[in-house]
Amino acid sequence: MSTNGWMSAVGRVTERIWFRLTLFGVVAILLALLARLVGELVPGSITIDFGQDSVSGILQILATSMLAVTTFSLTAMISAYASASAGTTPRATQLLIADRTSQNALSTFLGSFVFAIVGIVALSTSYYGESGRTVLYVGTLVVIALIVVTLMRWIHHLTEFGRMADVIDRVERAATDAACEHARSPHLGGAPPVEIPAAARPLAASRAGCVTGIDMAELATICDSARLTVHVHALPGAAVGLGRPLATVEGTADEATVERLRGVFRIEDHRTYEQDPRLGYVALAEIGSRALSPSTNDPGSAIEALNAIQRVLTRMLTTTTTDAEVRHPRVHVPTVTLEDIVEDALRPLARDGAAVVEVGLRIQRVIGDIIGIVSADDASVLRKASTRAERRAVGGLADAGDQELVTAAALEVRAREAGSALHP
Structure with a gap:
């Protein structure tokens, strides 16, 4: 280790x-x-x-x-x-x-x-x-x-x-730490993914569970000493089954080396916040969804969760990457996409808050505030999320006036996308 x-x-x-x-x-x-x-x-x-x-x-x-x-x-x-x-x-x-x-x-x-x-x-x-x-x-x-x-x-x-506010604050801090660390090092210090040769062999998981961490320094050391190239598939937060590939290995590795490679992937029963940038968004979305359940009926807490999501997304999107120089060139690691994060953070609230106009409006305003600080590709992801949320809200709201409010907010999102000075 x-x-x-x-x-x-x-x-x-x-x-x-x-x-x-x-x-x-x-x-x-x-x-x-x-x-x-x-x-x-x-x-x-x-x-x-x-x-x-x-x-x-x-x-x-x-x-x-x-x-x-x-x-x-x-x-x-x-x-x-x-x-x-x-x-x-x-x-x-x-x-x-x-x-x-x-x-x-x-x-x-x-x-x-x-x-x-x-x-x-x-x-x-x-x-x-x-x-x-x-x-x-x-x-x-x-x-x-x-x-x-x-x-x-x-x-x-x-x-x-x-209490509700205390839990939201704690989850927000954990989500911010993980999301900003992901933004600083989206490939965990490794190289971006490349095409995998057909001769490469899969590294199978030895147990079922969730990947909660990858010891990148140890993985790079093993690759350098055994002259291997590893293509990581299971990022922290991924659920894996027995025998499912954690990574693909180029080169010849004996059984002892294979076991060492498996050991760098920490597999546990439950997800943790350490290296998982998505779990914080999932937890905040769950808090908002729980608040929108008929037994709770607390749209205000759902809006608080959306506000926390907006702050975490803003911090993540404005954090500068430090992966310009690859520290572990023999390890290729994919990255979590903004589309995955937006799905984790906003889709549950758009679904469960479809019949609550305040939640529908807040989702559009969160997207509208964020869309002006991202690149054109990321803005397209956010616009699609806005369109899906609008469609859910229009289908869930019975009052025509509420539907018009959400539609107007979605149109404002598109206007901000077209008129904002986009970052490269």
Whole structure:
């Protein structure tokens, strides 16, 4: 695995909630046990006799209260996950689980509970001397101050955590990061696709799932050492079945090399946002579609999702590519097209919002705002999306006046396409 691969793996581990819980728990145990060693370094003249019972009493209160607060926090987090999954999209849950504030809060509360329990057990065995109890008392006060600050932040965080606006903002940030990275490196640092020779052999997937990442540096290293040329087919976000081709390989490769090539394609059960520029658009569209369901009937949230889609598209389309110099010439990688992205982002909302004039108008205005900052080819893609959305809206709206409004908005899109100064 390359350096980038290891960094990616470490980054994914640190986002897991168990990592912080384990880290804070270990630190809490060490703090409680090291109080004795630190106490031995404290001069006897500044040792204060707080009494073993006073320290033990505070730790008893801390242990009892932190157990309750930890249980409450875990319940609040699970409720937020369930609410976001039911009210927005299940694709947002992974972003809520990776939230640093909630992880830090839960880890702090659990770590404080562990600290108190270890301290109580150590006191009951006369583990601490007078200096050790003094250090433990001061350490307990520091832990209480940390708990108060964390609890205040956590209470404030809970007022927004998992709400519609919070979920949209989180998905938008993840979508923007992935989309802008795609715009900077549309071929992942490889070369554009070329015609594949007939003698090239397919590299079959060893399991079914979704491609969530490609270690391009490792792939290029394998190609250089084995003098191979690889034509990638399965981009991050693609669903593959057992035996389906992930790529096509030119050159002779032994079984060990083939297994190494398979290893650069990370296949998991669910899509992730890391290298997948389409998932963010899919999630935002799902949020809008869920808001338009008859049981929810919330066009305002659908419009908020469209506004977020517009911001992400704008950032992506105005990001300058850095792929002018190919870093991995032996690896040919296709790119996600704007047509695919527009289909992911706008088609579900045009379909589910066909009977809502506000949504139909907003779709046309989003397209109209974006069409002036793209090339002629991309403008053609957007115009086609506008025409399809108009056709759906006219067919879904019962009022002739609403139909005329959407048609007028679509005509304005075409006028902007014809009159705008298009980028090359």
